Amino acid sequence: MSGTVRTDEGSRLGNALSGLAVALGCVLFLGGFAWGAVVYKPYTVPTDSMSPTIVAGDRVLAERIDGSEVERGDVVVFRQESWGDMPLVKRVVAIGGDKVGCCTDGKLTVNGKQVDESYIPEGQAAESKAIPTITVPEGRLFLLGDERSGSLDSTAHLTEAFSGTVARSAVDSRVDAVAWPMDGMLARPTGFEELGPISSPGPLRLIMLAVVAGAVLVLGGGAYGPVAKRLAERRSRQRAEPVGVG
Known part of the structure; x- marks a missing residue:
């Protein structure tokens, strides 16, 4: 019992x-x-301008942020009327007050320092388009695609007002991961640490x-x-x- x-x-x-x-x-x-x-927005990337980090057809997850939070090395989603007024994905390589140019020994220079861009395959940096040294206006960002030879980025708009830069307020979100195919979190950008702080990943892992x-x-x-x-x-x-x- x-x-x-x-x-x-x-x-x-x-x-x-x-x-x-x-x-x-x-x-x-x-x-x-x-x-x-609430925190993330999905986007489908239509071109290879961010290859090999993100290729055409990839579905990415981007954390909603304020443009004031953007740092060098971030991959951001933004909208610029003179660039077609549609969501675009590029990498921030310089922020307001920076002097940016290309290329010295095949490398991007920011504030006179060569940046080792780990996300660009070896040999591709040498194919980068020449950028005359410009000073990024305060409150604005200089943006490049990781696929330097064919990306329509700030280098394609240098003759516009503000030397092809984009206002921080144009940024909608920051890409954290490639959700499909399941490539996972983007690697944190190296090469920018000596220039100032870099962003921390969002809460996607949690x-x-x-x-x-x-x-x-x-x-x-x-x-x-x-x-x-x-x-x-x-x-x-x-x-x-x-x-x-x-």
């Missing part, structure tokens, strides 16, 4: 913990998606952790009932089997 009581108590406790796991899992899973929808943990808890909690029932039936059958006498 006491064995039956303990079994019933264990079953009730297991069911309670299972329900708690499912409830917590739902909160994490749905909360993670809601958090992601969001994904919440979603995955929530899914595991929902599946695990939901599976408890059927598994516990099957184990109980097996134990019941074992107790009911007659014991042979030797």
